[in-house]
Amino acid sequence: MQFTDAEGKVEVWSGSIQPHDVWLIKGGFRFEVCFNRYYQPIRKGGVVLVKFVADIAKKSELCPIGVVNWRNVNKQVQADIVELIRGKFIILDGEIYNDAMLKHVGKHRRQWKFELKARYFNPTVRTRQQIENDQSWRNCSRYLARISEILKYADNGREARAMLSHLHTNGSTSFANSRDEFEMEHGREPGGYEFFDRTHKTKDGVYPENTNTQELIDMAKSKIDASVATSSSSKPRIEVEDEVFNKLMYDKDNSNQKPVGYGFVVKRSDVWECMLYYGKKALLPK
Template sequence: MVVECNELGQPIKRAGSLLSSFLGSVARRGQLCLLNYHKWNDMLPSYKVELLKFVQKKFVLPPESHDWVLKSLNRKWKEYKSKLKADWKREGMTEEEVARVCPPDVYHHQWRELVHYWFSERGQTYSDIGRAARASQTIPHTSGSKSYARLRAEFMEDHGRKPGEVEFYKMTHTHRDGSFVREKSRDIVDRATSLISERIGESSSIGNTRGVEAQVFTELMGSERYGRVRGYGVGVTPTQLSAVGRYTQDVRQSSSTAEVNDLKAEIKELKQSHQTEMQSLRAQINQITSLLHQFVPPQVPDNSSARRDGDASDP
């Protein structure tokens, strides 16, 4: 199956959805994504190469999507480990009690190492950090399993433009009936809309509106997490988004310049063609004139009748 991606290397459309589901099953396979690694970055690069090769047996992936595939596997791998912990580790159980009962789809040696990490000081520290981070996320989105990349692609296809920051936030935080998922999300959209109207003033250019909207949204939502871009999903970094924006702008400028140059070249070619045609026409006229002089004798005035009239009038 051929996977189509957006300009950021994120899979879109139905193939993107199927790829995402497939990656979830890959992340749960212990022979591919080993559970005894504590962090994704600790996994050997050779393992990741094999992961890509395995995925490419099922899907035709553009090169720019490889980074997204690995990042998505990383997230799904971590989510799988979190689910195992929630399902099999109970409050008050000892390490030995948890390690003794291995889930049916997990290798025993990987399970024991994973459980040992959960009970380690480092593992418990990271667990507390993750619990606090989840507690701070008080506004859930309503996009379900559909990725932000797919939502943006569908919006672009329907409207012929990209959604604004506040516009996309509203899309992903309201139910189908238009109601907001939380009162706080309604407040964010209302405040953002008011601030945007105040700051734009009489200027209504698309570029100015987008810039103000992005600025207002950042002010209301706070600074981004390091290496993440709010509202874009897995695999997108601030540097990448900025580079794509500059590239898109350069492409548009280059395209406009190329169009102008093409028009100038076309006009020049038309002028040259016109001059050539005029020269050819003049040559044909000269040739016809020459032939006329050659085959048609010059007209000589006939004065004989005038002389006869004069003779007849003499006495």
């Protein structure tokens, strides 16, 4: 992985890079990070950045945990986090990149709150020793005191998880890196159908049990083959695949909205390409 010093000299760091390496590096060195066109960090630099961001989210002096919603965190605090990250990584200028980094901070902040809750929180027993021994817990306890709000978020999350009918098989590899790997292998972007198929089956080519993925793929294949056989146009197969697949995945009345959990939805000619994460029909407003 490449990193650059304050004078612009480029060097290569081989081997594992952990958050403590990023904290300790001196002399104006910054690690280089690539982003895809969806402003997602990719490749090794992206992995290092995301790990470092996760570490920031666990430091209460940098990332306050007592605020319920990440969007309500003081803007100056968020700006300081962006400045800290940019001081360690070479990232293109622009608010859209700042927003992308803060989105990752918010995500890992939620995960850290969940870990603290699982580790410490007992609604009937909260000892003074627990509260006094851990600064993170003291901050988190202010959040946990709003138990009615917590239960509301928990119920929403439980309901959303119950709606999942497809489970991705990407493991620790991000969807952004999977997309990047596909582009390097094939010299083009994946279509929504083939990307879903790639990220929802195992290395053995099978789909997870207790899901509807096999049924969905079989139905899509049947409709795609029928559409190609009867089509009189010279439309590329990948566009036919996306048209058929998106009709299966979208509700007819909500085809112009972005579905929750489907990743990024982008306009490619007159075809909506969906980078699908899960198979649920919950929708966000425009």
